[in-house]
Amino acid sequence: MFRAIRTLKKKGVLGMNCRNLRYIQRLNDRKFYPRADSKLLTKKLAKEVGIAVPDLIGTMEFTGDIKRFEKLIEPHPDFVIKPCRGSGGEGIVVIQEKGSDGFHRGRGDIVGLSDLRLHCANILHGLYSLGGRPDIVVLEERLQFSALFENVTVGGIPDVRVIVYKGVPILAMLRLPTQASRGRANLHQGAIGVGVKMSTGTTTSGVMGSSIVTTHPDTKQKIEGLQLPEWRTLLATASRCYDFSQLGYLGVDLVYDKIKGPLLLEINARPGLSVQLANGIGLIARINQVEPQIRPGMTLEERVELSQSLD
Amino acid sequence: MKSLASLIVGLIPIILGISIAVVRNTQLNVSFEPTIYADEWNVELEVSAHGMRGRNELGIQLPTSQPPQTIVEQGFDAPGFSLATIRSDGDTVALLTRRTGKEARQTFRYRLRVQPEKNEPKKNKLRHYETLSIEETLTPKQITGLQKSWSVLKKLHPEPERLKLLLKNLFRTSSAKNEFDFPELDGFHQKLAALQLLNFSARYRFGVTLLEGQKAAALRRFVEVLLQDDSIFFSTSQRKIIPAERVFIWGNSKEPIASSEGLEDITIQLVTSAVRTHYRPEQHAEASGWLEIIDRFSLYRIPVRQQYLFTVLLLIPIAALAVAFTRNVLGLRTFGTFMPALIGLALQQTGLWVGASLLGIIITLGLTVRFFLSGLQLLLVPRLAATLTLVVMGLLGICLVGTSYEITEVNAVGVLPVVIITMVIERLSVSIEESGLMKSFWLLFNSVVASFVAFSVVTNDYLKYLLLSFPETNFVVLGLTILLGRYSGYRLTELFRFRSFWRKA
Numbered sequence: 062m063f064r065a066i067r068t069l070k071k072k073g074v075l076g077m078n079c080r081n082l083r084y085i086q087r088l089n090d091r092k093f094y095p096r097a098d099s100k101l102l103t104k105k106l107a108k109e110v111g112i113a114v115p116d117l118i119g120t121m122e123f124t125g126d127i128k129r130f131e132k133l134i135e136p137h138p139d140f141v142i143k144p145c146r147g148s149g150g151e152g153i154v155v156i157q158e159k160g161s162d163g164f165h166r167g168r169g170d171i172v173g174l175s176d177l178r179l180h181c182a183n184i185l186h187g188l189y190s191l192g193g194r195p196d197i198v199v200l201e202e203r204l205q206f207s208a209l210f211e212n213v214t215v216g217g218i219p220d221v222r223v224i225v226y227k228g229v230p231i232l233a234m235l236r237l238p239t240q241a242s243r244g245r246a247n248l249h250q251g252a253i254g255v256g257v258k259m260s261t262g263t264t265t266s267g268v269m270g271s272s273i274v275t276t277h278p279d280t281k282q283k284i285e286g287l288q289l290p291e292w293r294t295l296l297a298t299a300s301r302c303y304d305f306s307q308l309g310y311l312g313v314d315l316v317y318d319k320i321k322g323p324l325l326l327e328i329n330a331r332p333g334l335s336v337q338l339a340n341g342i343g344l345i346a347r348i349n350q351v352e353p354q355i356r357p358g359m360t361l362e363e364r365v366e367l368s369q370s371l372d
Numbered sequence: 373m374k375s376l377a378s379l380i381v382g383l384i385p386i387i388l389g390i391s392i393a394v395v396r397n398t399q400l401n402v403s404f405e406p407t408i409y410a411d412e413w414n415v416e417l418e419v420s421a422h423g424m425r426g427r428n429e430l431g432i433q434l435p436t437s438q439p440p441q442t443i444v445e446q447g448f449d450a451p452g453f454s455l456a457t458i459r460s461d462g463d464t465v466a467l468l469t470r471r472t473g474k475e476a477r478q479t480f481r482y483r484l485r486v487q488p489e490k491n492e493p494k495k496n497k498l499r500h501y502e503t504l505s506i507e508e509t510l511t512p513k514q515i516t517g518l519q520k521s522w523s524v525l526k527k528l529h530p531e532p533e534r535l536k537l538l539l540k541n542l543f544r545t546s547s548a549k550n551e552f553d554f555p556e557l558d559g560f561h562q563k564l565a566a567l568q569l570l571n572f573s574a575r576y577r578f579g580v581t582l583l584e585g586q587k588a589a590a591l592r593r594f595v596e597v598l599l600q601d602d603s604i605f606f607s608t609s610q611r612k613i614i615p616a617e618r619v620f621i622w623g624n625s626k627e628p629i630a631s632s633e634g635l636e637d638i639t640i641q642l643v644t645s646a647v648r649t650h651y652r653p654e655q656h657a658e659a660s661g662w663l664e665i666i667d668r669f670s671l672y673r674i675p676v677r678q679q680y681l682f683t684v685l686l687l688i689p690i691a692a693l694a695v696a697f698t699r700n701v702l703g704l705r706t707f708g709t710f711m712p713a714l715i716g717l718a719l720q721q722t723g724l725w726v727g728a729s730l731l732g733i734i735i736t737l738g739l740t741v742r743f744f745l746s747g748l749q750l751l752l753v754p755r756l757a758a759t760l761t762l763v764v765m766g767l768l769g770i771c772l773v774g775t776s777y778e779i780t781e782v783n784a785v786g787v788l789p790v791v792i793i794t795m796v797i798e799r800l801s802v803s804i805e806e807s808g809l810m811k812s813f814w815l816l817f818n819s820v821v822a823s824f825v826a827f828s829v830v831t832n833d834y835l836k837y838l839l840l841s842f843p844e845t846n847f848v849v850l851g852l853t854i855l856l857g858r859y860s861g862y863r864l865t866e867l868f869r870f871r872s873f874w875r876k877a
Contacts, residue, residue, distance in 0.1 A: 068874035069867070076860075078859055079861070082860045186751060186752035186753060341872070341873070
């Protein structure tokens with residue numbers, strides 16, 4: 062056991078206690094938390110600085126608003142229901158198609174209007190929100206994901222998680238939904254996390270659960286060596302999230318839309334630790350590497366440059 | 373800086389707590405060792421019998437308040453039976469009767485709380501109750517033998533050692549060594565006559581040795597011998613002198629049952645347990661000045677009933693510390709932050725296995741019903757309220773079913789934290805829907821382990837004693853919690869989670 066602790070320390074692997082004490086508590090001012098916790102606020106702030114985000118269909122704040130649900134989704138053949146203050150991808154429902162028999166969630170899963178209304182009510186009552194507080198339902202357009210990842214994705218949208226330390230992206234992973242994750246891109250729900258080289262944006266090997274994988278378990282396609290398009294733009298977008306959020310230790314989730322390119326999905330003030338497993342690189346090691354090179358008042362260009370020099 | 377500051381802030385209460393405890397120990401004579409002072413004992417007689425149809429009657433010979441113990445409190449537990457007490461010849465018999473008995477097993481309980489007799493013992497209270505004719509009971513050879521051996525023993529040993537040796541030899545087992553060549557005596561009559569011959573006032577009594585946590589004891593024979601106005605109690609079964617404050621005399625007969633009618637297969641059990649008080653005011657050092665403040669800051673200053681309440685209350689911080697440990701050091705994830713602490717405390721009241729099985733039943737029941745409720749598509753808070761109602765009804769149901777089968781353990785359901793159970797059921801069912809069975813049962817397993825850790829902490833008798841006798845233990849708990857709050861090392865489960873990093877190496 063002590064050997065394990067020593068090795069983890071030597072490799073600079075970040076643990077949960079250390080993350081909370083040294084990084085989140087010190088670098089993330091609590092007053093800026095809402096900028097990450099509320100998806101609506103994130104969306105608003107990001108839009109202001111010109112970061113592309115998925116379009117908002119509408120919001121529902123009170124139980125009475127649920128009556129408007131049908132009207133809101135009327136013009137949209139597909140959409141996404143999200144809790145505004147949800148975490149870990151919980152409470153997100155993706156509707157791919159409206160049919161005569163109900164709403165299609167993909168893979169033959171069909172739900173009725175009453176189910177969706179109940180789901181909205183659950184969100185409003187805080188079932189998925191941080192701390193169980195009453196929440197707001199966010200209705201968003203469904204993304205048309207880029208064909209690039211089609212054969213390594215099952216039933217959902219892959220996203221890119223970037224850890225941004227004091228404005229510098231330090232570690233990233235591509236998250237691929239699987240059969241087991243039921244289309245979700247969260248690692249603890251069974252998605253694959255694939256390491257990404259900071260310099261080039263090409264993928265290395267991935268992890269699923271705790272085992273290292275090189276092919277997608279459902280499609281059997283290779284997940285190594287994929288090139289993430291517009292890598293520099295993506296890094297820049299992630300880096301700019303620091304500017305509007307002022308959160309020094311940040312997780313940024315981005316997706317590739319077929320038409321709009323990289324979109325900001327959400328930012329996270331308490332990003333998970335799995336990115337270390339996906340890359341086989343410890344976060345403390347990365348932070349120690351980047352820390353001496355960070356100067357106050359660095360331009361976006363400089364931060365992206367620094368980020369790409371980290372491999 | 374922050375970590376140094378919190379290290380100091382954490383260490384201050386620990387040092388403070390330990391210092392006060394040391395002062396209390398050295399200056400105020402409060403022991404670090406849990407010892408039972410000022411004995412007060414619970415004695416319970418449990419009679420179980422198969423009741424026949426028709427009239428059932430049970431007469432229980434009651435002990436009278438007599439030295440060495442005084443009865444402080446007593447009471448009966450015999451549902452469906454009427455009670456009458458009959459006094460005759462100094463004996464008291466409790467008569468339990470029922471006219472229309474069904475054929476079923478019955479249990480009667482008679483509870484007593486006894487205290488050592490504090491008043492000065494009456495002089496020469498002991499007479500020769502059974503004045504045996506020595507010449508008729510003992511043979512001339514036995515008489516001369518006894519007198520010879522006794523004169524040898526008398527020369528060698530002073531009282532009370534002498535009496536102890538005499539009793540040991542008189543009531544020796546056949547295989548035991550006969551040190552002073554005492555003649556063979558046959559039966560209890562001869563042995564009592566031998567004591568009379570040697571000028572001891574003695575009689576046989578039946579009672580029980582007061583021991584902590586004694587179950588299924590029976591009435592035993594004691595020889596009560598008067599020695600300089602004090603009664604010495606010698607247990608003939610244990611063959612040793614039992615200190616008088618540890619003997620509870622029931623009466624003069626072996627069986628506490630005086631009469632019975634319509635009852636068969638009667639079994640009798642005695643249970644004894646110490647009423648724990650650790651404080652003996654009369655032994656207390658006079659405190660003044662700041663020592664007095666420490667002395668006043670003691671839980672023994674409040675009434676016993678509240679003391680018990682406070683011990684439970686004082687256990688909560690410790691349970692919370694245990695929970696913090698399971699999360700931040702072991703890395704267990706549970707349903708609700710303090711759920712394991714409250715479950716642990718509840719289990720402490722019900723007993724581990726009883727509580728755990730009741731919890732298991734109620735959660736399974738709750739989950740089943742909860743899945744039915746989810747079909748009704750209720751709003752969150754009414755759904756929680758409905759689950760809560762069902763949990764309460766379920767507990768009531770378990771209680772009623774258990775009682776009708778005479779499983780008295782089920783009454784413990786009353787102390788289970790219903791709100792916490794409801795939240796567990798809700799979270800578990802949401803978790804099953806969201807993340808699947810495997811993940812949910814893993815979380816459940818985590819919760820069970822954390823609850824067990826909390827349980828083992830709150831059931832630790834020594835901790836309980838420390839908290840009650842040294843309230844400053846809480847400073848230490850606070851300090852440890854602060855130190856734990858600055859623990860930035862890996863959690864145990866993280867070693868497993870990040871195993872790919874060190875297995876490769």
